[in-house]
Amino acid sequence: KAGVTQTPRYLIKTRGQQVTLSCSPISGHRSVSWYQQTPGQGLQFLFEYFSETQRNKGNFPGRFSGRQFSNSRSEMNVSTLELGDSALYLCASRLTPSGRTSNEQFFGPGTRLTVL
Amino acid sequence: GDSVTQMEGPVTLSEEAFLTINCTYTATGYPSLFWYVQYPGEGLQLLLKATKADDKGSNKGFEATYRKETTSFHLEKGSVQVSDSAVYFCALIPDSWGKLQFGAGTQVVVTP
Numbered sequence: 001k002a003g004v005t006q007t008p009r010y011l012i013k014t015r016g017q018q019v020t021l022s023c024s025p026i027s028g029h030r031s032v033s034w035y036q037q038t039p040g041q042g043l044q045f046l047f048e049y050f051s052e053t054q055r056n057k058g059n060f061p062g063r064f065s066g067r068q069f070s071n072s073r074s075e076m077n078v079s080t081l082e083l084g085d086s087a088l089y090l091c092a093s094r095l096t097p098s099g100r101t102s103n104e105q106f107f108g109p110g111t112r113l114t115v116l
Numbered sequence: 117g118d119s120v121t122q123m124e125g126p127v128t129l130s131e132e133a134f135l136t137i138n139c140t141y142t143a144t145g146y147p148s149l150f151w152y153v154q155y156p157g158e159g160l161q162l163l164l165k166a167t168k169a170d171d172k173g174s175n176k177g178f179e180a181t182y183r184k185e186t187t188s189f190h191l192e193k194g195s196v197q198v199s200d201s202a203v204y205f206c207a208l209i210p211d212s213w214g215k216l217q218f219g220a221g222t223q224v225v226v227t228p
Binding site: 004033035042043045048056058090092103104105106107108109110 | 148150152158159160161162165205209215216217218220221
């Protein structure tokens with residue numbers, strides 16, 4: 001079974017631009033979460049989607065948004081990029097967001113975003 | 117709120133040495149606990165998990181036991197290899213629709 005895939009793997013953007021990252025979950029997984037990883041802040045939760053609805057949200061400004069499609073694929077968008085948005089963006093999928101037997105999350109390789 | 121605290125790195129070891137990475141947590145209810153590993157340039161890989169008190173998770177020679185009385189989930193490996201060099205993250209999901217709460221990560225460097 002294929003793992004979580006993320007595209008693109010690397011991106012370079014300039015301040016003020018916007019960017020869209022894509023994530024395809026493991027087949028059969030219906031929940032997708034996004035995390036930002038930086039050396040200073042570590043791993044921080046952005047949001048989680050399940051059945052095309054945002055179920056959980058972290059403490060990020062409104063410039064960060066996401067969506068999920070009917071096939072469970074997800075995209076996240078960052079508008080008006082700032083230098084501080086440079087990070088590794090990780091996507092994770094799981095079967096469902098609740099229940100102890102299926103709550104482990106499986107991560108993709110990440111998208112490395114550099115903002116110049 | 118929920119939080120995870122793990123020992124700071126880097127931890128430098130010789131091959132075949134014993135590894136322990138301490139992890140303690142704060143959470144209401146009964147969280148599920150995880151260890152993830154991140155190799156250079158890669159995403160996170162689930163190493164092991166435990167969902168209730170006294171559960172022992174194990175994988176690839178690594179073990180961790182869910183200790184509710186001490187709110188701990190320490191990671192151990194009896195004999196490390198150079199290929200175990202990575203960053204290890206302790207994490208929890210609370211007993212609800214919850215997000216993964218990560219510790220800061222511990223870098224482990226194993227030398228030949």
